[in-house]
Amino acid sequence: MPQPVNMGISEEDQCTDIWFTECDALKILDSLRMDKSPGPDELLPRLLSEVKEEIAHLLYVLFRRSLDKSSVPTEWKRANVCPIFKKGSRNLAENYRPVNVTCQVCKIFETLVRDRLVKHLQENSLIRESQHGFQKGRSCLTNLLTFLDKVTGCIDSGNSVDVVFLDFTKAFDKIPHSRLAAKLRSHGIDGKLLCWIMEWLKDRKQQVVIRGTLSDRKQQVVIRGTLSDWISVLSGVPQGSVFGPINDFVNT
Numbered sequence: 001m002p003q004p005v006n007m008g009i010s011e012e013d014q015c016t017d018i019w020f021t022e023c024d025a026l027k028i029l030d031s032l033r034m035d036k037s038p039g040p041d042e043l044l045p046r047l048l049s050e051v052k053e054e055i056a057h058l059l060y061v062l063f064r065r066s067l068d069k070s071s072v073p074t075e076w077k078r079a080n081v082c083p084i085f086k087k088g089s090r091n092l093a094e095n096y097r098p099v100n101v102t103c104q105v106c107k108i109f110e111t112l113v114r115d116r117l118v119k120h121l122q123e124n125s126l127i128r129e130s131q132h133g134f135q136k137g138r139s140c141l142t143n144l145l146t147f148l149d150k151v152t153g154c155i156d157s158g159n160s161v162d163v164v165f166l167d168f169t170k171a172f173d174k175i176p177h178s179r180l181a182a183k184l185r186s187h188g189i190d191g192k193l194l195c196w197i198m199e200w201l202k203d204r205k206q207q208v209v210i211r212g213t214l215s216d217r218k219q220q221v222v223i224r225g226t227l228s229d230w231i232s233v234l235s236g237v238p239q240g241s242v243f244g245p246i247n248d249f250v251n252t
Contacts, residue, residue: 009188016191039103070195076106100240175180
């Protein structure tokens with residue numbers, strides 16, 4: 001396996017733990033979107049929001065112990081996979097994007113971890129200016145605007161432009177966990193935080209929500225209660241989780 005380049009992060013600048021308070025957990029509970037679906041635990045965001053004052057401290061204790069012991073509850077490692085149609089024939093599995101619907105409580109902690117990791121990457125200049133994905137205030141639109149501005153500038157100056165487009169097929173699903181661990185370590189992410197991340201990825205399971213197509217083929221409907229058997233996930237990061245995209249970004 002090719003070894004990632006060490007980014008030269010000093011020991012004192014390494015990200016080995018995250019510090020958060022009960023107020024941080026409460027703030028995320030305040031920002032929960034009510035339209036999100038529950039995960040395998042069947043806890044609705046609306047329910048968590050309505051009892052936020054009562055559970056904020058309990059969640060803080062749970063998150064702190066989970067990180068300190070590098071232990072992730074089994075329920076947090078399970079996901080309902082909803083196939084989202086992309087393009088082409090609806091009869092081919094590769095034309096669907098597998099989006100994981102995971103436990104809402106785990107997503108709250110994932111948000112705390114993600115924010116700390118992004119801050120670490122930014123403070124140590126580990127994210128290039130050309131990176132628009134997974135950053136606040138940047139998106140596909142800002143990327144296209146930057147690209148268009150550069151191309152039109154070259155054309156106005158009488159220069160030619162060559163463009164190469166790359167698409168990593170199933171990038172989320174094919175990341176080897178051992179390589180991801182090495183990549184995170186090379187970016188100064190180590191200690192109990194790295195142990196927690198790898199435990200979060202370990203022994204994951206998922207089940208597919210079976211979908212049916214209506215006779216007019218203009219819409220799809222979930223056949224409620226119809227699920228596949230649980231299957232083990234041996235590689236990749238959960239697409240649809242809060243924290244997963246950061247792992248995918250770091251590994252590229």
